[in-house]
Amino acid sequence: MKSSSIVFLAAFIALSASWGGFVLAPQLQLGRADQTKTVPAEEKYPLARPGLAQQGAEVYRSLGCVYCHSQQVGQNGVKVEVVLLDAGTNADNTISALAKVNAQLGKPENFIGLPKKLTEVADIGAADSIVKAVTESGGKIEVNVIPTGADISRGWGKRRTVAQDFIYDSVVQPGTRRAGPDLANVGSRLADANWQLRHLYAPQAEIKGSTMPAYRFLFEKRKVGKVTSADALKLTGEFAPPAGFEIVPTDDARALVAYLLSLHAEAPLFESPVTPPPAPAASTNTTIVAVRAEIKNYTASELLSVEGTAK
Amino acid sequence: MTATPPTSPSKIDSSCRLPLFALFGGAAVWLVLSSLFGLAASMTFHKPSMFADCAMFSYGRAYPAWSHLLVYGFAIPSGLGVGLWLLARLGRVELAKPFLIAVGAKLWHLGVLVGLVAISAGQTSGYEWFELPRYAAVILFLAFVLMAIWAFVTYSRRPEKSLYPSQWFVLASLFWFPWILSTAVLLLQFFPVRGVVQVAVAWWFAGNLLNVWLTLSGLAVTFYLLPKLTERPLQSHYLALFVFWTVLIFGSWTGIPMHSPLPAWMSTLSSAATVMMIVPALAIVTIVIKTCCGANKPCGGGPLCYSKFGAWCLVLATFVAAIAACPAVARVTDFTWFTHGHTTLRLYGFFAMTMFGAIYYILPRISGVAICPRRIKGHFWLAMLGALLLALPMIGAGIKQGLKLADANVPFLDTAKAAMMGFRMGTLGELLIAIGSLIFLANILLSIVTYYRAMAKTAYADAIAIQLTGVKP
Numbered sequence: 156m157k158s159s160s161i162v163f164l165a166a167f168i169a170l171s172a173s174w175g176g177f178v179l180a181p182q183l184q185l186g187r188a189d190q191t192k193t194v195p196a197e198e199k200y201p202l203a204r205p206g207l208a209q210q211g212a213e214v215y216r217s218l219g220c221v222y223c224h225s226q227q228v229g230q231n232g233v234k235v236e237v238v239l240l241d242a243g244t245n246a247d248n249t250i251s252a253l254a255k256v257n258a259q260l261g262k263p264e265n266f267i268g269l270p271k272k273l274t275e276v277a278d279i280g281a282a283d284s285i286v287k288a289v290t291e292s293g294g295k296i297e298v299n300v301i302p303t304g305a306d307i308s309r310g311w312g313k314r315r316t317v318a319q320d321f322i323y324d325s326v327v328q329p330g331t332r333r334a335g336p337d338l339a340n341v342g343s344r345l346a347d348a349n350w351q352l353r354h355l356y357a358p359q360a361e362i363k364g365s366t367m368p369a370y371r372f373l374f375e376k377r378k379v380g381k382v383t384s385a386d387a388l389k390l391t392g393e394f395a396p397p398a399g400f401e402i403v404p405t406d407d408a409r410a411l412v413a414y415l416l417s418l419h420a421e422a423p424l425f426e427s428p429v430t431p432p433p434a435p436a437a438s439t440n441t442t443i444v445a446v447r448a449e450i451k452n453y454t455a456s457e458l459l460s461v462e463g464t465a466k
Numbered sequence: 467m468t469a470t471p472p473t474s475p476s477k478i479d480s481s482c483r484l485p486l487f488a489l490f491g492g493a494a495v496w497l498v499l500s501s502l503f504g505l506a507a508s509m510t511f512h513k514p515s516m517f518a519d520c521a522m523f524s525y526g527r528a529y530p531a532w533s534h535l536l537v538y539g540f541a542i543p544s545g546l547g548v549g550l551w552l553l554a555r556l557g558r559v560e561l562a563k564p565f566l567i568a569v570g571a572k573l574w575h576l577g578v579l580v581g582l583v584a585i586s587a588g589q590t591s592g593y594e595w596f597e598l599p600r601y602a603a604v605i606l607f608l609a610f611v612l613m614a615i616w617a618f619v620t621y622s623r624r625p626e627k628s629l630y631p632s633q634w635f636v637l638a639s640l641f642w643f644p645w646i647l648s649t650a651v652l653l654l655q656f657f658p659v660r661g662v663v664q665v666a667v668a669w670w671f672a673g674n675l676l677n678v679w680l681t682l683s684g685l686a687v688t689f690y691l692l693p694k695l696t697e698r699p700l701q702s703h704y705l706a707l708f709v710f711w712t713v714l715i716f717g718s719w720t721g722i723p724m725h726s727p728l729p730a731w732m733s734t735l736s737s738a739a740t741v742m743m744i745v746p747a748l749a750i751v752t753i754v755i756k757t758c759c760g761a762n763k764p765c766g767g768g769p770l771c772y773s774k775f776g777a778w779c780l781v782l783a784t785f786v787a788a789i790a791a792c793p794a795v796a797r798v799t800d801f802t803w804f805t806h807g808h809t810t811l812r813l814y815g816f817f818a819m820t821m822f823g824a825i826y827y828i829l830p831r832i833s834g835v836a837i838c839p840r841r842i843k844g845h846f847w848l849a850m851l852g853a854l855l856l857a858l859p860m861i862g863a864g865i866k867q868g869l870k871l872a873d874a875n876v877p878f879l880d881t882a883k884a885a886m887m888g889f890r891m892g893t894l895g896e897l898l899i900a901i902g903s904l905i906f907l908a909n910i911l912l913s914i915v916t917y918y919r920a921m922a923k924t925a926y927a928d929a930i931a932i933q934l935t936g937v938k939p
Contacts, residue, residue: 159621159629159637165714166638170645170674173718177670177732178649181663184729188661217588219526225801229725308874318727322661326592326654329665329727333801333871334885336878358514366882368510368525369518 188322193422200422203323204414211414214407216326218370225330226339226418228312231304233428237282240270243293252288260285270297279428300428310344311337313421314429320420335367342418349389351412352404357394373408376400473560479832481560482551485613486832487914488571489547490825494907496539496578497818501900503532508896511889522586530597531585536813537595537675538606539578542643543571544821545683546610549636550617551828552690556633557624563616570612577605593654593664595672600655607647614640631706635686638714639679646674662727673721673736676809677743680817681713681780685750687824688777692754695770695827696761705749712746720787723805724796740791747784750777767843772823775850779815783808786861798872803885804864811857814899819849822906829910833917837909845909848902855895863888 193200204212215221242249246266253273254261260273273296276282282298289296302314316339321327345351353360356374358367374388379401387401396402404412423429507528509516517523554561561567581598584590590597598606617640621633650671653659659667693700700706719739722732754777765771786808790799799805822845830836863885870881931937 159633162629162634162637163641165711166641169714169718170642173670173674174645174649176719176735177722178653178667181666181728181732182659186660186663216592217590218521218524219530219590221592221594222526222529227725227727305872305874309878316727318662318729321665321727324661325658325664327662327664328592329662331594331723331801331805332803334803334882362879364879364883366511366514366879369515370524371515371518372521372524 185318188318190322191319191424194425194428196423198422200424201320201323201420204417207410207413208417209414211410211412211417212324212326214411215414216328218411220338221328221330223332223334223367224336224338225333226337226420227316227329228306228314228337228339228420229304230302230307230315232302233278234301234303235276235279235282236299236301237273237276237285238270238297238299239265239273239289239294240297241295242266242269243289243295245293249289249292249294252292253285256284256288297430299430302427302429306337309336312340314423314427316420317424317427319424319426338415338418339420340418342416343421346416348412348416351415352408353388353390355408355411356388356402356404357390360390360392360394370408373405373411375403375405377403473558475555475831478554478558478560479551481564482554482828483832483917484564485561485567485571486547486551486828488568488575489543489550490829490910491914492571492575492578493540493544493547493821494903494910496535496543496575497903498900498907499582500532500535500539501896501903503528503535504896505893505900507532508889508893511886512893521588527586527588527590530590530594531582533595534581534585534597535578536818538581538598539575541680541813541817541821542610543574544825545639545680545817546613547571548687548821548824548828549639549683550613550620551832552632552636552686553617553621553624556626556630556690557621558626559620559624561616562619562623567613567616570609570616573612574606574609577602577609580605591655593650593668593671595675596650596654596668600651603647603651603655607644607651610647611644614644630690631700631703631710632686632690634707634710635682635689638710639682639686642674642679642682646671646679665726666722666728666732669721669723669726671721674718676812677720678713678717680812681717684776684780684817684820685709685713687820688750688773689753691769691773691823691827692757692777695765695768695773696758696763698757698761701753701756705753709746709749709753712742712749716740716742716745723800724791724793725800737791737793737796741788743784744788747781747788751781754778766839767846768839769823769827769842771846772819772826775846776816776820776823779811779819779853783812783816783857786811798868799864800868801871802864802868803860803888804868807857807860807862807864807888810860811853814849814853815857819853822846822849825910829913833913834920835913835916837913841905841909845902845905848898848905852895852898852902856892856899857895859888859891859895860885 190199190201192198250261250263250266265271265273273285276285279298279300286296286298306312307314316329320339321329350361354362355370357369358365359369376396377400379399383401384403387403390396390402421429506517506523507525510525510528517525517528521527550561550567577598581602584599584602585597589599591599621637650667653667654664658664689700689706716739720736720743722728722736724733724737726733754774758774763770765774789795790804790808826837826842867881867884870876870884
């Protein structure tokens with residue numbers, strides 16, 4: 156290579172190509188993604204996190220939680236189950252219609268003890284002929300899409316995490332390492348705010364042998380006044396503070412827990428279907444109220460009514 | 467431009483002195499600090515509650531401080547310093563505006579310091595390999611541009627018109643960094659893009675930084691030092707050109723892991739590019755073997771040892787990354803310590819080692835002070851063992867962890883504990899690296915101090931002479 160202009164040309168072409176591919180293209184494809192509707196319930200998704208949880212996201216970033224915790228559930232594939240709910244008024248008709256689709260399905264014993272799982276097929280399309288046969292002969296049938304994979308079996312989520320789950324987050328932190336468990340749905344999995352606080356203060360108190368570091372600097376150790384504070388952690392054994400002292404969460408700890416409890420990424424979406432849909436999680440706002448209520452030893456309904464009057 | 471007569475090497479070296487002292491000295495200080503943070507981070511795995519009352523050293527802050535100091539504190543300034551020297555020496559021209567480059571170097575170190583304070587105080591940006599907040603990133607950008615401008619001016623003033631492969635690599639690296647850094651700063655920090663596009667930009671940046679910038683900057687040294695030290699010609703320029711093109715073309719598409727919330731085409735493309743990086747790696751193998759083979763030069767723990775070891779680590783890291791990019795393997799290794807292992811191999815094993823070799827080669831030339839070969843050799847063994855002990859056990863631990871993660875019947879805690887043996891070895895490696903870095907710092911500071919002491923002595927003798935005789939000598 157004699158001329159230096161070729162060096163710059165080479166570098167320019169290579170870099171602008173990859174810039175176009177990995178910066179510009181995803182921006183064009185996903186940069187304007189907006190709130191969508193869940194399938195089939197048609198609820199808005201995702202909802203913006205409430206204020207305290209948004210502050211908590213900043214605490215999550217600032218503490219570098221992402222170096223040990225991912226927020227993306229993977230799935231290997233889906234299992235499609237065909238469940239017969241009702242054979243219809245003329246069961247014989249349904250039986251013969253199903254037998255035409257597949258001799259195995261048309262056996263009369265399949266029709267005892269409904270609802271009953273008829274079969275598993277590879278994908279939703281493969282279930283179409285069965286659904287058609289049953290509905291045309293007056294029966295009721297349901298097709299359930301159940302994602303599979305190690306993460307799902309661990310209970311980390313009901314479906315894989317998709318781009319839509321992150322559109323209201325900034326900084327987006329999906330994580331690349333699992334020194335600790337995935338947190339994409341920790342708000343559904345471990346929804347007890349007091350447990351979360353105690354776990355942050357002393358992980359080993361809640362999970363024996365846990366490798367997670369303790370975050371004692373998020374709590375305040377102070378002398379008990381005339382009465383124990385309502386939000387003092389209820390710790391026992393070796394983790395309990397010395398007599399006359401109590402452990403109280405700081406604002407950062409409360410915000411972080413509010414954020415953790417706001418992590419739900421399991422709504423069934425078009426690109427990542429799950430049926431039957433998981434039991435609807437309490438709307439995030441109610442969750443936050445519940446968090447604050449539990450910390451303050453109020454019931455959620457009391458706090459809601461108090462906040463309602465304040466407005 | 468009129469052709470100026472070639473300048474003597476010693477004059478070129480002395481023109482590089484001021485900026486290179488600033489770049490190398492600072493890099494050595496950051497390297498020592500980085501290994502201390504690395505030690506603190508790895509201690510968390512031995513005693514989880516060790517820093518429970520000290521936010522600054524908690525894992526989530528010590529780890530980014532480690533990577534920030536290693537990449538922005540040590541790797542980039544040392545790569546820049548060596549690159550500047552190569553441009554001046556190969557172009558047979560004195561460095562343009564050494565003072566301004568030294569100012570740029572100081573500004574860069576200031577940016578690194580601001581970044582470190584910010585990360586320790588919890589102001590981290592939250593993107594891996596790009597932890598510094600925007601005010602620190604802007605300082606780094608300005609400092610880099612200031613240095614790069616005078617590097618280009620030096621290059622354009624060169625009387626030696628024919629180009630040597632190392633020059634392509636340095637020039638491309640000078641062009642690459644401001645582009646990727648400005649993209650990351652603008653699209654992540656000033657005008658953040660929406661949702662997972664942030665992830666795409668951050669991974670694109672990290673891939674280009676670790677797999678392209680470091681490779682370009684390190685190979686510039688390898689392709690210069692190997693022929694110099696073995697006293698044989700580079701075998702061959704065409705292969706080096708081939709490496710240059712393939713690293714640019716494939717390297718710039720790496721960095722996106724298979725498991726991601728991004729569209730599948732992106733991770734597929736990135737995996738393919740990571741596998742294709744085997745092509746330049748094989749060419750590097752050929753170059754190293756053909757250039758060194760037959761040269762009867764014992765490396766004796768000197769710069770040649772560092773360069774060779776660095777090149778082999780690059781090849782190894784590239785192969786390991788390529789294997790892990792295959793979907794069947796990625797299913798096991800993604801989300802584990804495996805990735806950390808081969809990135810460390812690239813950072814310490816390849817880049818840091820190559821830079822140590824280059825600095826030990828350049829420093830005596832610019833300061834006129836010889837470095838004790840035993841200290842260079844001692845550093846070599848410590849750094850080599852440290853890099854291997856840090857990287858290889860993590861790769862093994864990652865596989866073990868990944869196999870357990872993939873089996874939902876294994877409780878999660880067991881998967882986390884599967885990596886424990888790797889951490890124990892890794893801490894030992896980190897300790898060796900820390901001791902090695904201290905020796906490195908001592909070697910550099912001794913050279914600089916000895917140089918200035920000699921200068922002061924001469925100045926003092928001159929002053930006395932003037933006082934006694936009244937005549938300027």
